[in-house]
Structures are given as C-alpha cells and as structure tokens.
Amino acid sequence: MSTTTRTAEERWARFREARNAALAEEHGWLSLTSFQWLGPEPAEVEQVPGLWSATDDGASLTASAADGLIGLPGGPPGGHRVDGTITAVLDDEESLLWVSHGGSTGRRIVVELARRAGRYAIRTRDAESPTATGFEEVPVFGYRPDLVVEARFEPYDEPREEHIRTAHDEVPGATTLVGDVVFSLPGDAREFRLGASQEEAGGLSITFHDSTNGSATADWRKVATRHPRPDGTVIVDFNRAINYPSAFTPYGTCPMPVDANRLEAAIEAGEKNPLS
Secondary structure, three states: OHHHHHHHHHHHHHHHHHHHHHHHHHHHHHHHEEEEOOOOOOOOOOOOOEEEEOOOOEEEEOOHHOOEEEEEOOOOOEEOOOOOEEEOOOOOOEEEEEEOOOOOOOOOEEEEEEEEEEEEEEEEEEEHHHHHHHHOOOOOOOOOOOHEEEEEEEEEOOOEEEEEOOOOOOOOOOEEEEEEEEEEEEEEEEEEOOOOOOOOOOOOOEEEEOEOOOOOOOOOOOEEEOOOOOEEEEEHHHHEEEOOOOOOOHHHHHHHHOOOEEOOOOOOOOOOOOOO
C-alpha cells in the first residue's frame, strides 16, 4: 500500500468514526419511533400524552402540568411544563424539536413537529429505542481506492427543479439539480452521468441508485463532494457513500433519487444495508 493510499484510508477511517458518532446521538435518526399526521380536531397520539391538532394556520398541543410534557428551547414554553395550550407555525419542510416527555429527566422522548407536503405531523424520538440502544456502527465495504474517481462537472445553464418521490408514500418531494457529474468506473469504459444538487458550502450532493441496492446496500444512497475545481473536475469518493435515515427507520421522509440517477453498475463501496 502506497503512502498516499494509506493516508487516504486513514482519513476515511476518521470519517467513519465521525459518522457513527453522529448516528449514535441521543435523539438522532436512530431514535425515531413514530410518524403521525395531526388532524384538525384535538386528539390523543401514540407514545406521549396531550391533545394534538393542526390546521393550515399551525399546530396546537393542549396538556396539563401533570402530563409531564416539557417545552424545549426554540419552542414555547422552553424549559417549562406545558400547562394549557401551546402553538407553533412552520413553513413546509421545516421541523421543530417541540416538547419532551418521560424518563428521570423528562427528556426520554423528544417530539419533533414537522410540516411536510403542507400537512403537520409529529415524530417521536425515543432515546431508549432498540434501534438506538443497539447501535454500534454502520456496516461498510472495505476501503476501495479504485472507487475514488475523477469526474467532470457539467453545470446547467439554470438550476432544474425535479419532482421526486420520498421514503414516505404520502410525502411528495422536490430537489434542485445544478448540473451533471460525468465519470467512468474502473474497468468499465461506459460514461455515467448523475444529476447533482449544490450544498451550502459549495460542494455537490448526489443521490443515486446502483445495482447493489436492496441486497448488499439500502434502496438508495448519497455521496457528497467538495466544490468542483476551476477546470471543472471533481473527485467522487464512493467510499463515502452513506445511507439516508430511511435506511435505518420506517419513519423517515428522505428524498429518493431522480429517475435518471440510476447506475447500471455495482458500487461496492461505502455503507451497506444496515438491516440485512
């Protein structure tokens, strides 16, 4: 193994450590235990007390102090027990960690209020979820230096908004693509082309299918790159391909790839199917 390859693999190992640590956060994606739409009439929900409802004007929660629901910072009444009715208004695709409940500190379950496709829902995040407490690390393929490929970024004249499906049948999605990433794979003369979105820091994000999906890997994955170089080249490191939260839990609303982002090739690098 060359010094360059060893250094790259060491950086990848640090990336994996940080990734596993992020997934192990107390109320992270692995702690999701429900996704529940809110109706217009106050009603009980699963796993937490109170009466919950939502209309186009916002979401409401009514509870007494005896119910033990505690407001979280960022949403009223932060740090205090809910005693009466509280409300919140979100834009579409926004989320708010609204209240918590249970456990010795009153924070075992955190309730996330979300607005998706114009409707309000809650997701419960239970720190004692078996998926969270049993997590050690995401299974991955061994490091593949040959699947660190140089690609060509071809920006579009204008960003393109594409309608997509998501991991939740009742939540339609959309994504904005800014260009194509064009590359070949080792030992394969074909040219592949994947649409990419732009991340806040200027890098690219590529959500894709490949022929390992549904067996060795989850149904789709994503990989991020740094900002394209001045000559338009960009490095796509498939060793850093990761799963969306929906690979770990049925309560995600994660975006699927656009139809064209389907590789008729096996990308045996990056994260594997965590449920296989």
